[in-house]
Amino acid sequence: MEPVKIGLLGLGTVGSGTVIVLTRNAGEIARRAGRGIEIAHAAAREYKRDAITGIEHIGRIGEDAFAVVDDPEVEIVVELIGGYSPAKELVLRAIANGKHVVTANKALIARHGNEIFAAARARGVMVGFEAAVAGGIPIIKALREGLAANHIEWIAGIINGTGNFILTEMRDKGRDFADVLKEAQARGYAEADPTFDVEGIDAAHKLTILASLAFGIPLQFERCFTEGISRIEAQDVAYAEQLGYRIKHLGIARRCPEGIELRVHPTLIPHRRLIANVDGVMNAVLVKGDAVGPTLYYGAGAGSLPTASSVVADLVDVVRALTTDPNNRVPHLAFQPDELADTPILPMDQVETAYYLRMMARDEPGVMARIASILGEQGISIEAIQQKEPGEGDTHVPLVMLTHRVREGQMNQAIARIEAQGSVQGAVMRIRMENLAG
Amino acid sequence: MEPVKIGLLGLGTVGSGTVIVLTRNAGEIARRAGRGIEIAHAAAREYKRDAITGIEHIGRIGEDAFAVVDDPEVEIVVELIGGYSPAKELVLRAIANGKHVVTANKALIARHGNEIFAAARARGVMVGFEAAVAGGIPIIKALREGLAANHIEWIAGIINGTGNFILTEMRDKGRDFADVLKEAQARGYAEADPTFDVEGIDAAHKLTILASLAFGIPLQFERCFTEGISRIEAQDVAYAEQLGYRIKHLGIARRCPEGIELRVHPTLIPHRRLIANVDGVMNAVLVKGDAVGPTLYYGAGAGSLPTASSVVADLVDVVRALTTDPNNRVPHLAFQPDELADTPILPMDQVETAYYLRMMARDEPGVMARIASILGEQGISIEAIQQKEPGEGDTHVPLVMLTHRVREGQMNQAIARIEAQGSVQGAVMRIRMENLAG
Structure with missing residues (x-):
């Protein structure tokens, strides 16, 4: 079978890695995908030719990324430029041209993914973005x-x-x-x-x-x-x-x-x-x-070859699915597009978590009681408390506390009250704490 | 769209879990797969009806597993009986009947997978076996x-x-x-x-x-x-x-x-x-x-619901791929079936690894030197050595060594020579050692 022809946008860190992986593992990749994968056309402003093993196998390298997405020979466009623009315009034009897209661009997907996936669905093409999250981890x-x-x-x-x-x-x-x-x-x-x-x-x-x-x-x-x-x-x-x-x-x-x-x-x-x-x-x-x-x-989670590993895995996925019914593919966001839920994202002050608190408390009787009573009044219970040794002549001592789970809104109020009340020096340091128990 | 109808063989640990997951998460699974999944027909000799939430949604439960694989209503057969027979006959008959198969049966796949996948390929059906390895881990x-x-x-x-x-x-x-x-x-x-x-x-x-x-x-x-x-x-x-x-x-x-x-x-x-x-x-x-x-x-890696997680993931995969071209699916063994290699599996004595050795060495001068010289003659270099304290009145002391990498055949000879040579009591304990460095 004829190799699948792809277009590559960008020959930077991930782009170079993609060329290297596609060249070095060409045999194994074709044995898996059932077809070879050939870079017919690439676009890059500048690149280090000598550092990219396999660059000689690229059909054509130009500077115009739009020429790649408009190239009738190209079936899949790999966008590795990053950023919002012109990445977004390029991806949308590739989709409009009926080409599948693979991208490592997390910013683009996080901000404009809804629009991009809707366009891809309307045109019956796939958009792979495994490389956008956690590099080589699938x-x-x-x-x-x-x-x-x-x-x-x-x-x-x-x-x-x-x-x-x-x-x-x-x-x-x-x-x-x-x-x-x-x-x-x-x-x-x-x-x-x-x-x-x-x-x-x-x-x-x-x-x-x-x-x-x-x-x-x-x-x-x-x-x-x-x-x-x-x-x-x-x-x-x-x-x-x-x-x-x-x-x-x-x-x-x-x-x-x-x-x-x-x-x-x-x-x-x-x-x-x-x-x-x-x-x-x-x-x-x-x-x-x-x-x-x-x-x-x-x-x-990053790096040239690990990220390329995910880019090329997406390419193999797309190649394997080229002949599938566009209405029966794995949905971009896991759920069928008309089955997404409108569950609200909670504002941070409604989030419940435990806390680590560190503050410089005035080294005198009653201070600990005042801090503890503010926490209690806000419904916050203390799981552990450690008062560190004061330095010679210091008027304040580091006080470290772990709390049980409470709404962030309650904690914000408690911290504001502790800071306002004059027993601590400077701001209260607050780090959220999670158990992550199975 | 009509739900996909499946047949379930076995209502033991994994079978029960599969019924529970398909029932409990029916809504989310259909939102992902694009179609509901319905257990039309199940077969089990004995099962705990009360322990299986959702069992009332199973269309029909009988004792005859072959009746399930022959049921014209069933599109996908889920084999959760385990063992070689009749699991193998059931799976092959399901395939012959043109049904897709999902199985958690590692013994069956490891021993008869080549034959099963060839039959599936000839008939154009899929065999999913994610649950056969490491339970719920995909x-x-x-x-x-x-x-x-x-x-x-x-x-x-x-x-x-x-x-x-x-x-x-x-x-x-x-x-x-x-x-x-x-x-x-x-x-x-x-x-x-x-x-x-x-x-x-x-x-x-x-x-x-x-x-x-x-x-x-x-x-x-x-x-x-x-x-x-x-x-x-x-x-x-x-x-x-x-x-x-x-x-x-x-x-x-x-x-x-x-x-x-x-x-x-x-x-x-x-x-x-x-x-x-x-x-x-x-x-x-x-x-x-x-x-x-x-x-x-x-x-x-095991358990009712974790293993069912993989069984049902395979079901969703099969449902999503029901309309695909059978010649363009993910190959069962990752590589296209006519692209498998005949790379030999090495006999164990040709495997190279490092070793931990523990022996009871006679507590007298010259023993250590004799052991070390045998190792040296076999081309084995020592990375670390620890002689433990002898017990009161003991004639032998525990000697623990870590070696560098060497072929197992060389190590076998060295151990035989050390044991034969009379300086150690009993057998030499040998545990292989791997660095697993990235």
């Missing part, structure tokens, strides 16, 4: 197909490698956030502007996609609560460890009676959980289904 | 589709929950094998005859299937090397721990230049590896692909 496929029998209860994922690298270094070596960030930038794990990674925006893009697949809801990136790791201090990492916890930057989506929680924030989790032991730049997603119980998927 | 799908871009290098899996429970208890509580086995039997984790689980036969069935999917080779259960955990002593678990290792009963399949290793045996692995921290009855499979690097899949 988590989209696991959620969409592998766990299709389950009522999914919650998902918790380490879905940003940069953030996990920073937190792992802070724990292993007792280093400060700023210090580790600088190293991550030098090693190429973090961008010059690290906001996307360390403030949780990248993770929020991915979590938005996972939540839609799990719960059968439209993509709603704008409703995702996002808090970064830049405020975490070395002492918090150390106190958490002493209490039997690790701090991880988690994306959490949970189904509650009132709606769906969708939130990215630093989280204390028990150190014996498998996911607590996912270190460095690695990613992992923990999924709790009502039938299967807890399952975990672990692997490289 | 590992078949991950290997067959999610990692389709990769040249798979190796797989290492904890794929028998009973064995992992026993080893976990031995480590956590310093207990003996026999003692823990008795408890596992009392708690229902182990069968009255535990041979299948503790001697690695069940794991070998599963590993055989995983190896075919990973390497594109026919199923060859009879070539799988199998060693159980019943010889592991509490002291081995403790010594391993002191050296920074855990003992896990692993199924390992690895591609080497000369062929494929296919082996189930107790294995020392570094305690910091994620898979070393998979405890109790849980399963996990670590897969190393050339593009993606190491990935891990974790979850419940």
Whole structure:
């Protein structure tokens, strides 16, 4: 059978990896897919020709991405440019031209996926986006197909490698956030502007996609609560460890009676959980289904070849499904498009979770009682409390508390009252805490 | 659209779970699959009616399994009887009748899969077997589709929950094998005859299937090397721990230049590896692909609802693919059936691995030198050595060694020579050791 001809947009990190994987494993891929996969046409502004093994097998390389999506020879367009524009226009034009699309663009899918999938459905083409979440881990496929029998209860994922690298270094070596960030930038794990990674925006893009697949809801990136790791201090990492916890930057989506929680924030989790032991730049997603119980998927969340692994897996999927009835394919968001639910995303103050609190309390009688009584009045019960030694001559001592589960709104009020009441110096540090029990 | 009508063979542990999941999650499953799934006809000799929520939705329950596979109303047959016969006859007759099949029967697939898949191909029907390996973990799908871009290098899996429970208890509580086995039997984790689980036969069935999917080779259960955990002593678990290792009963399949290793045996692995921290009855499979690097899949490897999760996921897959061109579906063994390779499975004496050795050495000068020189002559280099304290009045002392990688044939000769040479009491304990580095 003739090889399938694809068009490739972008020859950067993931684009290069895709060329390398398609070339190096061409034989095995064709033995699996039943047909070879050939890059007929690629577009890139600039690229390192010498670093891309197999680039000589690309039929034609130009600068015009629109020429690729308009190329009648191309059956599948692989979008690896990233960002919103012109990625969105290119993807929509490829779809309008009746071409299937594979993309690694999480920002695009999280923000414009609803529109893109509707266009693809109308035109009867497929859009693969396995590479958009957790790099090489086949988590989209696991959620969409592998766990299709389950009522999914919650998902918790380490879905940003940069953030996990920073937190792992802070724990292993007792280093400060700023210090580790600088190293991550030098090693190429973090961008010059690290906001996307360390403030949780990248993770929020991915979590938005996972939540839609799990719960059968439209993509709603704008409703995702996002808090970064830049405020975490070395002492918090150390106190958490002493209490039997690790701090991880988690994306959490949970189904509650009132709606769906969708939130990215630093989280204390028990150190014996498998996911607590996912270190460095690695990613992992923990999924709790009502039938299967807890399952975990672990692997490289970024990088040239791991991400290309998912891009090419999507290509094989599309090739295998080229002859299928467009009305009977795996739906883009796991659920049939006319079966999505309008379950609301809960505002953050309605989310219920446990908390780690750290504050500098004035070192004098009655202070602890005042803080405890404010918490009690807000309906917050304390699970553990530790008062650290004051330094020589210090007027304030670090006070660390773990609370039971309570609504975030209650906790916000309690913190505001504690801070207003004058017994503590500076702000109360609050880190959410999850048990993640199966 | 009309619901798809299925036939169910067996209402035991997994059969009951399948009825419960199909009933409880009927709405979500139909929203995903695009059609409802209805149990039109079931067959079971005996079953606990009251324990099976949803049993009243089954169209007809009889005793004759062949009546189900011959029922013209039934489109998909779900085989959950287990064992070779009559499971094999039932599955082949269902296929001959043009029905798709979903099965959780690892023994059947490992031994007769080649024949079953050939029959299914000839008749243009699908056979789903996700539930045959690692219960609820969607590992078949991950290997067959999610990692389709990769040249798979190796797989290492904890794929028998009973064995992992026993080893976990031995480590956590310093207990003996026999003692823990008795408890596992009392708690229902182990069968009255535990041979299948503790001697690695069940794991070998599963590993055989995983190896075919990973390497594109026919199923060859009879070539799988199998060693159980019943010889592991509490002291081995403790010594391993002191050296920074855990003992896990692993199924390992690895591609080497000369062929494929296919082996189930107790294995020392570094305690910091994620898979070393998979405890109790849980399963996990670590897969190393050339593009993606190491990935891990974790979850419940057995049990009613977790296994049913995979059975029903296969059902949804079949329903979604009912209208596809039979020549363009995901191949049963990941690779197109006429593209399987005849790569040989290596005999165990050609397998290369590192070793943990424990022996009772005579407590006198020169003994250590004689043992070391035998190892040296066989080309075995020692990585670490520990001589334990002799007991009061003991003539022999425990000697524990870790070696570098060497062919099993060389090690067999070395052990025979050490045992023959009279410096050790009893047999040399040998446990293979793997680094499992990404």
